[in-house]
Amino acid sequence: MNRIDRLLALILYLQSRRTCTAEAMAEHFGLSVRTIYRDIAALGEAGVPILAEAGVGYSLMKGYLLPPVNFSEQEAYALSTGVMLAQRMTTHSYNEKMQSALDKIKAVLPNAAKHRLEVLAKGMATPATEHPQQADLSVLQQAIARQQLLSFDYQNVSQTQSSRLVEAAGLVFYLGRWHLIAWCRLRQDFRDFRTDRIQNLQLHSELFKARTNFDAKDFLQHGTAPAQLKAQVVFAHAAADRARREWWQGITSEQQQPEGILMTINCSNWSVLACWLLSLGTAAKVLAPEELKQELRQQSQTILALYSS
Template sequence: MNRVDRLLALILYLQSRRTCTAEAIAEHFGLSVRTIYRDIAALGEAGVPILAEAGIGYSLMKGYLLPPVNFSEQEAYALSTGVMLAQRMTTHSYNEKMQSALDKIKAVLPNEAKQRLELLAKGMATPTTEHPQQADLSVLQQAIARKQLLSFDYQSASQTHSQREVEAAGLVFYLGRWHLIAWCRLRQDFRDFRTDRIHNLQLHSEQFQARTDFNAKDFLQNSTPIAQLTAQVRFIPAAADIARREWWQGITDEQQHDEGVVMTLNCSDWGSLACWLLSLGTAATALAPDEIKQELCRQSQAILALYPTT
C-alpha cells in the first residue's frame, strides 16, 4: 500500500471509530507507532481536522466525513466471497441482508466489472449442506451494539429447558457454531449459549450497563485449553493431510520418513487426542509417550467391550 492509499485508509479508520490510540492504529495497519505519528501529522497539515486527547487517543472532528468512496472491483470480489461464506455460517434472514449490501455495491460498478463479478460468482461454491436452525444473528448483534436485554428459551446439552434473560456481551464462532456470550440473570454469571439451542428469541427495549469490556479475541484465547502435552504420531501421507486440517491444538514439528510422516502434536489431555487418533484407524500410529499409547489401549478395549464376539 502506497502512502496516499494509506492516508486515505487512515481517515476511513478514524471515521469508523469514536477514538483510537496510535498503538491500535499501528497494530491495525502493521506499522510502527512512529510512522502513525508522521501520518497523523501529514493529515493535519492537509487540513483533516484530527483531534488528540492525552490518554484517550485520536478522533475526527464531529461532522467531518469523507465523500462516498466507490468500491474497487477487487473489493467487490472480496465481499462477494464473504457473502458466499456467510451462507454457510449464518441464518437466512442474515444472508438476505448480506446479499442486499452486495447488490448495492454491484449497482455502482461499471457494467464490465458487474459481468466479471457475476462470472466469478458462478465459478465459486461451497458445499450445500443443511445447517441447524439457529437464533437470528442480526437480533443478537443489535442486542450487543445497543445493550438491549434479550430473553429466550434455552435447551442444554442434556435436553433440559430453561427461560433466560441475558445481557449480551459478545458473539463468537468456534467449533462450527455461533456462541452468544452473555451475563445470565438466572445464573448471575457469564454464560456461553450456543445459538442453535436458543428458541423464541425476544429483543426488549430495556437497556443495561455493560458489566465488562468484553473482547471476543481475549475470550477465545482464555477459553481454549492450554496444550501443555505433546505426542509423536506417525501418519500415512493422506492421514497427515487430515491432521494438518483437523488437529486444532497445533502441530509443532513434522518429519518425512520412509514409513510415513511423523508429527509432534500438541494437546491438553490424552483422552481427546486418543479419541481423535482412533477415528483415523490404522492410518495413525502413536510413537510416544507411553501415556498416549496407554490411553489408546484403554479406549480401544472399551470399544471392543461394546461388541462382544460370539
C-alpha cells in the same frame, strides 16, 4: 501507498472509530508516530475537522463524513467470496443481509466489472450444506454492539431446557459452531451458549454496562479448556494433512517415520480425541499413552455392540 491515498485512508480510519491514539494509527499503517502527527496536521490544514483530547486521542468532529466510497473490482471479488463462505456458517436471514450489501456494491460497478463478477460467482462454489438451525446472528450482534439484554430458552447437552436472561459479551466460532459468550443472570457467571441450542430469542430495550473488556481472540486462545494431555500418534501421509486441518487443540511436533508421520497431539480429553481418531480408521495408530488406547478400545466395543445383533 502514496501520501494522498494515505491521508484518505487516515480519514476513513478515524471515521470508523470514536477515538484513536497516534500510536494505534502508526501501528495500523506501519508508520512512525511522527509521520502520523504530520499527516494529521496536513489534514487539519486542508479543512478536515479533527479533534484532539489529551490522554484520549484523535477523533473526527461529529457529523463530518466523506462522500460514499466506491469499491474496487478486487474488493467486490473479496466480498463476493465472503458471502459464499458465510452461507456455510450462518442462517438464511443473515445471508440475505450480506447479499443485499453485495448487490449495492454491484450497482455502482461498471457494466464490464459486473459481468466479470458474475463470471467469478459461477466459477466458485462450496459443498452444498443445509443451513444450521441456530439463533439469528444479527440479533446477537446487535445485543453485543448496543449492550442490550437478551432472553432465550436454552437446551443443554442433557436435553434440559431453562430460561436465560443474559448480557451478551462476544460471539465466537469454534468446533464448527457459533457460540455466544455472555453473563448469565441465572448462573451469576459467564457462560458459553451454543447458538444452535438457543430458542425463542428476544432482544430487550434494557441496556447493561459491560462487566469485562471481552476480547474474542483472547477467549479462543485462553478461554477454552487447556490442552494439557499429550498423545503419540502415527498418521498415514494423507491422514496427516487432515490432522493438521482438523485437530483444533494443536500439534506439538512431527517426525517422519517409514509408515507415516509421528505426531505429538495436544488434548484436553481422551474421549474426544479417541472419537476423532476413530473417524480416521486404520490411517491413524496410537503409540501412547495407554489411557488413550483403552478409551479407543471401549468406544470400539460400544460401536461393535450396536451391530452385533
